[in-house]
Amino acid sequence: MTALGVRIVQKVSSTRAFARAAPHVVPALDRAVHRLTGGKVLLSAQMLPGVILTSTGARSGLARRTPLACMPEEGGSWLLIGSNFGRPGHPAWTHNLLAHPDAEINWRGEDIPVTAHLLRGRERDAAWKAVLAFWPPYATYQERVEREIRLFRVLPR
Template sequence: MSTYKAPDLALVGEEHVRRYRETGGEVGYEWNGAQILLLTSTGRQTGQPRTSALIFGRDGEDYLVVASTGGAPRHPAWYQNLTANPDAEIQVKTERLRVRARTAGDAEKPRLWRIMTEVWPNYDTYQTRTSRVIPVVVLSPM
């Protein structure tokens, strides 16, 4: 039985990032019932900052994000950027934090995946759409 629920895509991509920044998260922090952070990583090819609006969860002090891209066949660019340079910045509402990213290991991923599917049940459906293993990324404040 699928728990997939099509999200409202009225606010996505660069527009989501712009509105979130302009309003300190007043617009864009809550999205389709989930909480959103802004992740700024360094482009692995350009060296330029790249910002994405991502659903997040928490595990203690750490922030969790999922590199799903809706179950696309390739990892999202932000994830590839973090594998090249794990130091990044997140913004949660008006708070900005430096973080170091790592991909959850095999032993911890099932527990972290459960945390994230409670936040966004569609992740289970996204995994069925692709043969790649969708990573859970742990963002630890530095």
């Protein structure tokens, strides 16, 4: 994607209309395309890197598959950002990881067992700065909500 294209996508993704529609449309499209391509393609990854997170439901105990944007880190870890597109509540997948930190991600078609760690304090502050440099619209999402957006670092286990 060109620099202009990225700026346009960032502008659109910061709007309230996008925040209302995206949680219903983007995950459904991602799941369908991911299935159809045998795990090789995530539609939203054309804008941001993405994973399919398979976590254990906090209440149900059932496997839950969630397409998520992520920020890959050097050394083989990933940051997962619980922005919920700037909507008020924490996304369900964050509750699942708090209850059951051992999970799995599908990264570029490869299933990787991971352990998630909720970032707090200075560790979160440093990661948040990196996330904002990576995708500035997260600042708009944080401004819209009273909650602190959860950040998780997932590491292969």
